[in-house]
Amino acid sequence: MTIRWYPGHMSKALEQISELVRKIDLIIEVLDARLPYSSSNHLLEQVRRNKPCIKVLNKNDLADPAVTKAWVQHFQKSAGVRALPLVAKNIPETKSLVKLCKQLVPHRGNPGYPIRTMVVGIPNVGKSTLINTLAGRSIAKVGDRPAVTMRPQQIPLNNGILIFDTPGLLWPAMNDQGGAYRLAASGAIGANALDYTNVGVFAAAYMMRRYPELVKERYKLAELPESPHEVIEAVGRCLGCIMSGGVVDVHRAAETFLRELRAGKAGRISFEEPGTPEDVEAELLRF
Ligand code: GDP
The missing domain is CATH 1.10.1580.10 (Conserved Hypothetical Protein Ylqf; Chain: A; domain 2)
Incomplete structure (x- = not known):
């Protein structure tokens, strides 16, 4: 069986992200900790403009801890990249994300000078859940099916962080069937596609x-x-x-x-x- 995935309008999302990267201090890329490689989109690297990037390995409660540890070490070999495994609903864990943002952008994060960031990732990795936990209220719509993400353009958080919002959506780069099968097995690809x-x-x-x-x-x-x-x-x-x-x-x-x-x-x-x-x-x- 061949799983097909046509990004279609999604290249527009990459253009929007690329535009927005100019205005921000830091990128938060949400990945699924169970498949950090297949749930990423490598095109993000091309539009990152050397801005610091935190790779959040979300759903860490479901992932094999030894594998996650190895991926964190791997990601942190890249300049300007930090990796943080977490569970998006867990408030103390998201506080360590805020702390890491402040470490990476020490000159901002004060009233009037928030750290300007954006949350990007493929559907269903937990972007909305993370934004809601960081905000302490329900802003982004959480869906148990892929591609349910709607929210306003700018989200100021109490903790000195401003989330600039594009649709924030990337699509998984499935150049190979193995990646597609892994995404399907994890639930990242909708039920109708498999x-x-x-x-x-x-x-x-x-x-x-x-x-x-x-x-x-x-x-x-x-x-x-x-x-x-x-x-x-x-x-x-x-x-x-x-x-x-x-x-x-x-x-x-x-x-x-x-x-x-x-x-x-x-x-x-x-x-x-x-x-x-x-x-x-x-x-x-x-x-
Ligand atoms: P988005 O499409 O990237 O915005 O993803 P959502 O925030 O809508 O989350 C997709 C699904 O994953 C929802 O059913 C969430 O409850 C679930 N989810 C999000 N974060 C976690 C997590 O850390 N652990 C677990 N087990 N489930 C999570």
């Missing part, structure tokens, strides 16, 4: 390789079956996804399996292994 069974089988293969113990524990398997298809069937049996005649409903099993992985039911998992972008690209191309 086929649950194929993505479920992809996720099962990945889980067998990276987190076999979590699969065994969650689905009460003494041993892992040999193929990812059989893992989905075993999951279906465990969760009661059975059709008449006692046959496993594979589509429903795959859908439930993905829903469970996304919600962290099997444990904290990342969909990308750490490494250099070259390593990740080479790994993605294997699929």
Whole structure:
């Protein structure tokens, strides 16, 4: 199966971001901590104009801590880039983001001279949730489906930060099917763009390789079956996804399996292994 994603009007968003970058002190790029590479858009680097950038690895509550740590180290090798794993709803954690903003732009952050920033990222990574927590009130609309983000143009926060707003939306750069599958497995791509069974089988293969113990524990398997298809069937049996005649409903099993992985039911998992972008690209191309 080929997952297609046409950015269409989204290149306009990049133009808007590029324009706005001139007026700001700092970029806050929100990534999904479970797949920091596939949830980024590398075009941002081209329009950054050397402005400092904080890469927020959001949804850290769902990601594998060891993998996140490796990605943080990797990102911080780039000049002017800091990386901060967090959970967007967690107020103390977002306070450490404010602190980091002040460290990176020490000459601003006072009344009358706020740190001017913008929050960008692909759909569904938690931009609205983060803005709402930083603001201490509900400004941005939070959606459980991708691409639900509407908010005003300038958001002054009490803590010396002003968020300039474009739609803030980037699109994932899916040059390869591996990246598309990872995004689909994590839920970043909407349900209509994917086929649950194929993505479920992809996720099962990945889980067998990276987190076999979590699969065994969650689905009460003494041993892992040999193929990812059989893992989905075993999951279906465990969760009661059975059709008449006692046959496993594979589509429903795959859908439930993905829903469970996304919600962290099997444990904290990342969909990308750490490494250099070259390593990740080479790994993605294997699929
Ligand atoms: P946006 O499209 O980037 O603005 O993303 P939203 O803020 O609308 O969030 C998308 C979904 O992710 C919503 O269901 C949020 O509740 C959820 N979400 C956001 N941040 C976190 C987080 O740190 N952890 C978890 N588990 N879920 C989060």
